[in-house]
Amino acid sequence: MSIKKAAKHYGIPRSTIRFRLAKENQTVFRSGPATILTQEEESELENWLFDMQKRGFPVSKSMLLDNVRKYLDANPRTKKLSENVPGRTWMQLFIKRHPKISLRTPEFVTKGLVLLCL
Known part of the structure; x- marks a missing residue:
């Protein structure tokens, strides 16, 4: 055509x-505006999240935000966040940009179940 x-x-x-x-x-x-992290950096962050999951250490929201803060402290940007800490909106948009990532509530494991698994 x-x-x-x-x-x-x-x-x-x-x-x-x-x-x-x-x-x-x-x-x-x-x-919209450019993201704080580049696509490559966000891809590395996504891979880190999956790697931690495979090792049996799921990442909490606070742990993720703390690691992003440490990364931004080590690699300063021209566009700055307040105290280099991304907020709740950044987290929501990051999850939206990476559909493989989802928030999950961990299941409660009782002591009895833990003893049976050993």
Whole structure:
């Protein structure tokens, strides 16, 4: 389908279609401000979370935020957070950007069950 026909059929301006098809604009379009961590850093953080889970040490919210704070202290940014501590909104958006991650409530294990497992 030609650009002109597509523009007419879907009611989108031709210039918008041309802009989206241009080679230099083949990047992922994301609205809103840039994130504090880069995509690579967030990917490493996601891998760390899964690695900790596999080792049997699930990460709590406070542990995650503390590790991000330590990382930002060691690697300063031009855009700063208050005291380099990400907040609840950062956590919610991080989980939204990484759908493999979810918040879970750990199950209560009684002493009797622990003794049976040993």
